[in-house]
Amino acid sequence: MIKTIKFDKNDTKNFENNLAGFIEAVSFKESSSDLSLSIDHPINTRAANKVNGSGYMGLFQFGEEALYDLGYYLGDHGISYEDIKGADKKSPIRKRWQSQFDSNNWIGKWSGKRNINSKLDFLRNPQIQYEVIKEWIGYLCNQLRNNNLNEYFGRTIQGIEVSESGVIAGMHLVGIGGLGAFLGIPKFQGSNQIDGNGTHISKYIEMFNHFDLEICCKRKIYISLTDSEKSALANKEVVLVSRYDGKYVSGESRVRVKSDEHGKLPVIVRHPNTEIKIIADGKESNSIIQKANEKQKATLSDFTVSSYPATLEAENSPQPKPQANKTPQEVRNEQAAPSSPSVDSTSALKDIQFNVQIVEGDSGKPIPNMNFFLTYKGNINKHTANNNGVRQGVVAEEGQDIEVSVEGDGYKQVIHHFKVDAALNNQTVKVRLPVHSFSISVTQDGQRVANTLFSIFYRGREIPKRTNASGIITVKMLTGFVFGFGVKGKNLVPSRVEKSVVTKGFIVNASAIKASRLHEVADEQQKQQQAETARLQQQQKEAAEKKEKQAEEERKKAKTEADKNNQARQNNSYTQNGGRPITTVSRQAPVTSDTTRYHIYHNGKIKRENRAATGYAEFIYYDQNGGAHNLGKSRYIVANRWNSKGVKGAGSVFLVDIRPFKQYRNGDVGYKMLLNTSSGRYYLGGLEMAAFLGALCKCGYDDISFNGFSMVDGSPGVSSSHINGVAGDIRYLRKDKKTQYVDLGQSNLLDFDRTLRMIQILIEFNWGKTRRMFSEKFNHNGNANYVFPGCIHMRKDGKNGYRHHHHLHMNGLGNDVEDI
Incomplete structure (x- = not known):
């Protein structure tokens, strides 16, 4: 280039x-x-x-x-x-x-x-x-x-795009202070932006932009443009969209760039984790996330050639995030303050008590139990409304500015601000939560998924939505709310409504599209079946009414009690006891899922959906921020119920294999296990699996050593108590985070704090509730008889003895599940 x-x-x-x-x-x-x-x-x-x-x-x-x-x-x-x-x-x-x-x-x-x-x-x-x-x-x-100044890459300031090579040249001219002042960073305010020859830094930033500095950042994104025939699109103008939320800047920026004679766009360098899209001729690419230390390449195809010249957009630099020395709130307070305040040593600031109510932006209805944030004197605090959407008893000084915000994706979204005055005393400030309209773009392998039915999970409802010919779904939701995107009956991806986002992209695989089509066929068949059932029921009702009318006419003709009795027998000739028709219509129930779904909450609560299912078990974990994590789905294994080792009982148990669930990670939520059981004791009961996975997700440890529960037939294997998938063993944790042997006497290796936290979280998920878990006494901080909470000392020496000094025996799971 x-x-x-x-x-x-x-x-x-x-x-x-x-x-x-x-x-x-x-x-x-x-x-x-x-x-x-x-x-x-x-x-x-x-x-x-x-x-x-x-x-x-x-x-x-x-x-x-x-x-x-x-x-x-x-x-x-x-x-x-x-x-x-x-x-x-x-x-x-x-x-x-x-x-x-x-x-x-x-x-x-x-x-x-x-x-x-x-x-x-x-x-x-x-x-x-x-x-x-x-x-x-x-x-x-x-x-x-x-100094985090790479957050500004891709922004437009004073009509000039900020790029890596441009700012390096600018710093060579006037140093980091001049660059910081040009970018508008308060701590660099006043630094000289002009060199001794009168050249402004903006001249260098503009002149030397878009060079590929190989030795500066290891991360680069190289994008080539081709047409539908895979030929290079030369001199093609596109819009480069960048979105990042960082220390100094937040939000989306757009610049126009132009491909060279080989269809290659200028090298893209942004702050790590910046989301990047290309827009041209009404088409929008998939998101590309700038990785920290990686050179990424992409080819975008089928853009129509346009002939207009590439020029930068007008100034579109996002507003800087509030800085330590001047937040938007402080700016408002400064603007509201009189220019020459008089000093009154006898005056005192008055505290005003008031309420804040959060209501829906369109309907005005209160939003119960809503979490929101108030920023007061530069400090931000979380508040929760009551069932009427009201947070009562907020106290603030008269004249102060209050900023109301809701959760965003890693940042707070400001929705309102107001000034505290005496008129607010014992009153309620009603804050409307904005309704945000945005688009959902659905793609598979870079292609838009058109005319396909998906589900939006929002405020406890599942809402079917079909993509249009461009693979777009248009929705309206309350800012800050979490919603889910998926197929019927399955929330695939949680997301949050952000007022700055115009389009949210979701990538699906072939299985999701196939599931959608199959659900649609099944729904259509069910509708036809319901229509046929309704038609037959209507026919039956009309026939019954006709018979009843005939019977009434016959009763009127009857002259004697015998005739009446005979008439009753005639009436009963078409009814059974209770007046139910002999001719019945099959009311086939809607197809029942063969999956039991376990909803596992971070506070230890477990809800079980479709308990009677015998086909599969699915496990979904909900973290403290409301995020949903589908941990996976596995077929139930039907095994004999055991009364004790070697003694079979009556009935069956339904077990789940741990192996498909040995690891999960999504951000801070996740775990990883070493399956340390050579005897094949991989099987847990469904509820036991849910409580175990929930505890692992909340712990977040990647060095769990799983020593085994039950065999595939529900028997205990070499143990005596590991029957029916209700009891099992895991190792204590090591300081070096290796999944190797450690016993309670090895204080130099045993990670006491993490092991204690793991056991406490297991207790939160109801382990050790009906019977305490098994461990052993050991010396901790001078206490020679210390035993972990929720555990008892369980040791037997000699032949047929047992020890628990190198593993925790989990049992006694409480049955506090809520069936829904």
Whole structure:
């Protein structure tokens, strides 16, 4: 890819769009060199010897402070960073340290790095200068990362797109302070954005953007555009959409970029975890998430060629997030304050008590038990409304600003703010939660899934929604609420309503589409069956009414009691006892799922759906933030019920194999197990499995060692108590987080705190409730008879003995499940 730069109206040059091209372009701008020629070419040696009137020198016009930071120049006074460590900013040594870079007079000593011992050595070595600029680029990159300034990549400020190479060039011009001031970061406010020659940083950011600096960030995204015939789309303009929520900036930004002659877009570098999409000709790509240290490549096909030129959009920089020294709330308070407040030493701020009610934005109905946040004096606190949507008894000082927000995806969404005044005393502030309209885009393997029925799970309801011809579903929901996307009867993915998001994308696989189609066919058959049943019932009703009418006519004709009795027998000729018709219509029940679904909540509560099912067991965990995690589904295994080892009882038990569930991870929720049972004791009861998986998800540990429950036939194997999938063993946890042997006497290896937490969480999920779990006494903090909570000392020495010093025996699960 070629990068064209217009330095002035008479000087336009082309450069390779890579690190070498960037260095060549910067050097040309700084010293009029031509690094497309040999580094030893007279043009370049003259440029390498150039020193301007302000003392900046060489191919890249380095100053004293830059070469000091890189370890070449020791400063005019020889004061190092170590010398000023811990010194106050206004101390004499700090002032003297800063003054050693004031004049670029180069009177100090040099370190000898790369055998550069003087200013003259540096000027006479263009090859060394070339290596130094690469060091300098790496140094500036570290400054960007350490200050989170890479969050601004992809934003548009003062009409200029902020890119990696552009800001590196800008920092070379005026330093990190000038860049921070340009970006609008409060702590850099007042820093100089213009160099000694009157060049503004924005000029460099714009001039040197979109170079691929290979040594700066390891993460890159390279996107190629092709048409439907897989031919490169040259000079194609697209909109590049970036979304990221970080320390300084939050939200979505858009810039226009243009492909080169090979259909390649400029390299994309964003902060890790930024969501990126490409929009062209009304089409939107799948999301690409910028990974931390990876080069990613993508090819986007079937965009129609457009001929209009690529230009940047107007200023669209997202508003900076509230900073420590000036939040939006503080700005409002400043704006509300009088310009010359009078001082009244006798006045006191008055506390106002009021209520806050959260209501639906469209209907005005209260939202019961709603969680929301109030920001007051810069502090944010969580509140929960009562059944009427009201949080009572909020107290704040008169004149203060209150900001109301709800949960977002990793950030808070502000929905309202108001000023506290005396009129609010003992009153209720009604806050409308906005209803947000947005689109849901459904794709499979990069293709839109059109005209397919899916389900939206929202506020306790399952709502069928069909995608249109473009694979889009349009919905309206309350901001901050969690909803689910899936197929009938199954919530596949939880998500949250964000007022800044116009389109949420969901990627499905072939199984989801097939399930949707099968459900649709089944629903249609059920509707036809219900219609047929209703038709037959109506016919039966009409026939019965006709018979009843005939019977009534016959009764009127009857003259004697015998005739009446005979008439009654005639009436009964078409009825059974209780008046039920002899001719009955089959009322086939709707197809019952063969799956028992266990809903496992982070507080230990378990709800069991469709208890009577005998086909499959499915386990869904709900974390403390309301997120749903489908841990998987497995077929029930029917086994004999055992009274004790070797003694079969009556009936059957339904067991679940642990092996499909040995690990799960989604963000902070998850676990990982080593299945440490060579005897095949992989089987638990359905409720036991739910309580075990719930505890593992809440623990979040990846070093669980599972030693076994029951055999596939429900028998205990080598144990005596592991019958019917109701009891089993896991190892205690180690400090080094290895899934290896550890016993309670090995205090140097035993991770007491994590093991204690694991056992406490097992107790939360009702383990040890009907019978305490088995462990052993051990010495803990001087207590030689310490036993973990919820456990009893269980040890028998000698022949046929047993120990529990190296594993926890789980049993006694309480039956507190709620069947729904």
